[in-house]
Amino acid sequence: MAEETKNRAQSFDPMEPLRGVRDAYMDVWAKSMVDMVNSEAYAQATGTMLDTYLTVSAPFREAVEKAMLKTLEQLAMPSRADITSLAERMTHIELRLDDLDAKLDEFQKNASKAPPPSAAPRTVSTAKKAAGPKQAKRGRK
């Protein structure tokens, strides 16, 4: 009896009978909405809404920006433009550092490619210099 009640309780889902209907409705709704957002009318409506918002909010935005700029000046604090310019300069410095890093990598690569000094082929002039006075004397004999 208890098991039966439990099973009945567990299997009870008020949404279950409606789920199929819901999903079918959702499909139809989804298709009609996709058609709607694909229409010229929707593009025009969203464009108009965005344009209106930008036009209406522009004076407020400008007023807030001016007020903020004056406040920051009064408080002797940097403005957004100051920080932006500083960030741009830092990026330029990073670029220069990256150039240096590239040159260093190149230098290291060339250094590792070069044979060790002992195995380096000697040219005549350097061989003579390296041989020193002893060899020179022997040559004279």
Next chain:
Amino acid sequence: MTEISAVLDPYTQAANRLKTLSKVMTTKAAIAQTPKQLVWTLNKAKLYRYTPVVPKEKRHPIPLLLVFALMNRPYILDLRPGHSFVEFMVQQGYDLYLLDWGAPGPEDKNLKFDDYTLDYMPRAIRKLKAIAGSQEFSLLGWCIGAILTTIYAALRGNDGLRNLILLTAPLDFSNKQGLTFAKWTEERYFDVDKVLSAFGNMPGEMIDYGAKALKPVENYVGNYLKLWDNLDDPRVVEAWHAMNTWVTDNVPLAGGAFRQLIVDLYRNDKLMRGELVIRNARVEVSNIRANLLTVIAEGDHITPACQSEPIMAKVSSKDKELLRVAGGHIGIMAGSGAAKLTWPHINHWLAARSDAQ
């Protein structure tokens, strides 16, 4: 007593479901867990190298660089353990790198495709080559990342690029009727300069709205109903939580790049017409000679197949392949079927072209 508990069970279940729902809706899932090191940075961009798990002698000698879109976080490629393209590729023996563009600030509002493709990418690639000790490399670009990699491949064809993989690449904008974004951003409806003068960069929320509004019922209603229907299934809940964490984590798109995307590409289709100019150089996709794999999502409503297919006929690559995968724009790489279809195919294609010549 037992009967009372049996009657109360549904209420306990309902309470648990609400608890799960609350957790999923108010917290962020643990994502991007594959171990990696930061190896290069420039401004907000970061280059990561994933810690190899395969011994060096068994690894592919040609490193692979992943380039994702500018206005989403790249960790969709490394969503969660066991469901991560990055984890999969590292296990397959690739020396794997990820270029994370980061979130542009107000100081980056003038960044354009020119900067991304000719300042950031070449420098990141130089570093990658130095670390990997290879003069050649492979590139994988996804969505806007595929636009950047295509431009790079066309302009820097002799830079050692051996393999190019383009995923759901929006490159051809000639079919205006098939592109909802193209309709919304027509000059008569959308004033790009007015938007950018107000915001500087294109806000992530507006981009998110645009992407979701393409399929409003699925994104604003169906998605949550799917969660509600499966609240008792931990696997579905975990996957939904991770995806929702990614979907709600948007970044702005740099103003200069957004203007190019709308004016040069969506409105004037300059890339495919050979009219796109990047720092005084015309971008000719016919300059691309690297081995090319283009992956198209058959159910993609953001980048329909007509945007990705035409490049196949325009490149000069002798080795090229077009792969069609069932699924959506994101689903083909992060959906439940990705590990069985897309990832193995990419691995199979790339492995055959990633050994020393």
